[in-house]
Amino acid sequence: MPHAAVLRSTAAGRVEGMRQTLTDDPVVSAPPAAARPAGGVRHLLRHLGEMALAMVAGMVLLGPLWTVAGAPLGLTATLARPDVAALTMATDMTVGMTVWMRYRRHSWAASGEMAAAMYLPFLLLLGPYWAGLLGADALLLGGHLLMIPAMVLVAVRHRHAAPVPVRRHPAVVALARRWPTLLALLITVKLWAEPDVPSPWLMLVLPGLYLVIGAARRRLRGPGGLGRQLVGLAAWSALALVAVVVDGRTAAWLVAAGWLAHAGWDLLHHRRDEVVPRAYAEGCGVFDAVVGVTVVLAILTG
Missing domain, CATH: 1.20.140 (Butyryl-CoA Dehydrogenase, subunit A; domain 3)
Structure with a gap:
């Protein structure tokens, strides 16, 4: 009887060990529902809404810095030019958006593509603006309008991307x-x-x-x-x-x-x-x- 008890205990231990190994195997085990990257419409809309708010925050917070830094350097007139203003605005939005995307554990690749979505609409319109085919208002308005589908395309492309680990310094x-x-x-x-x-x-x-x-x-x-x-x-x-x-x-x-x-x-x-x-x-x-x-x-x- 003692021998039988030992054998049963050993066999049970081996079965448990095999079960634990299979569970720990990343190929066999499925991630919990909370860890699976969400790709639904609600998640996508939330992501786009967060990006929009982050962009606005970037413009509100960083916009005055251009004025403060530009005045002593004699760049006030340059910064007021529509083409320069469009690019500085894109920079403010990109900084705010990138900070928030990294906080939300998006990859650098996704953040870089979203940054391109900020700049490319304005860059595409700068040529016609310099050629006199577009006015200042059309440049700024057109850049913002083209930015919307560009952002949606990037968000849709990365909607199933898994969160990336982000290491933050204690400071x-x-x-x-x-x-x-x-x-x-x-x-x-x-x-x-x-x-x-x-x-x-x-x-x-x-x-x-x-x-x-x-x-x-x-x-x-x-x-x-x-x-x-x-x-x-x-x-x-x-x-x-x-x-x-x-x-x-x-x-x-x-x-x-x-x-x-x-x-x-x-x-x-x-x-x-x-x-x-x-x-x-x-x-x-x-x-x-x-x-x-x-x-x-x-x-x-x-």
């Missing part, structure tokens, strides 16, 4: 976690180069957005809820009204104080994780602080 991961701060700094780049005093009425947007976002998230009933937000709205409304009435340098200082005070408001909500998402509080806090500091700079240098 990159750490920076990615601070994306609200980076986004706010990118948006405010132009303010550092050209400090200005915004309208006092813009301060009403600051507490107003907290009310709107808090209501959408149903977070106005808890701590820091409706009562505190209404007090904040009243305070910034009063500050804006006083700034409008007094005008001049005093108004500018009140505007700076309002933006810097709201940066502290953002910090409070970020630490307590109340009303708005923490990412929003972080980005809004950095944005408000930059605006407040640049208003001070505008006052001191004006």
Whole structure:
């Protein structure tokens, strides 16, 4: 009996080992449903939508950098030319799109083909434009219209592509976690180069957005809820009204104080994780602080 038990145990172990080997064999085992590359229409539309948003983000964030960098170099007039503007716009869209595609684990080949879809429509129209057969508006509009089918073709071609492993340096991961701060700094780049005093009425947007976002998230009933937000709205409304009435340098200082005070408001909500998402509080806090500091700079240098 002991011998029979040992034999049965050994045989069972060998069967289990063979089963495990077959399961681990990449040829025999099928990938789980979540790991299989999706190629449906919904996936394709989502991918195209993400690409469109990434392209817009690239133009919004990188567009001001051309102005800031071009002015000291005397390139303002050159950058304003329609053909140059078309290529810089394609570059902004390509950068935004490539960053997002790599984040979504698309291959460099797919990213390169999508980048070609950004540039080729404009390159095809530059010849007729230089020959005088197309106007500036037709160049820009035609390039964007031709870009749509080019993007669709690339997306359809790679719709079944499997995700590729992407290795991220720890420093990159750490920076990615601070994306609200980076986004706010990118948006405010132009303010550092050209400090200005915004309208006092813009301060009403600051507490107003907290009310709107808090209501959408149903977070106005808890701590820091409706009562505190209404007090904040009243305070910034009063500050804006006083700034409008007094005008001049005093108004500018009140505007700076309002933006810097709201940066502290953002910090409070970020630490307590109340009303708005923490990412929003972080980005809004950095944005408000930059605006407040640049208003001070505008006052001191004006």
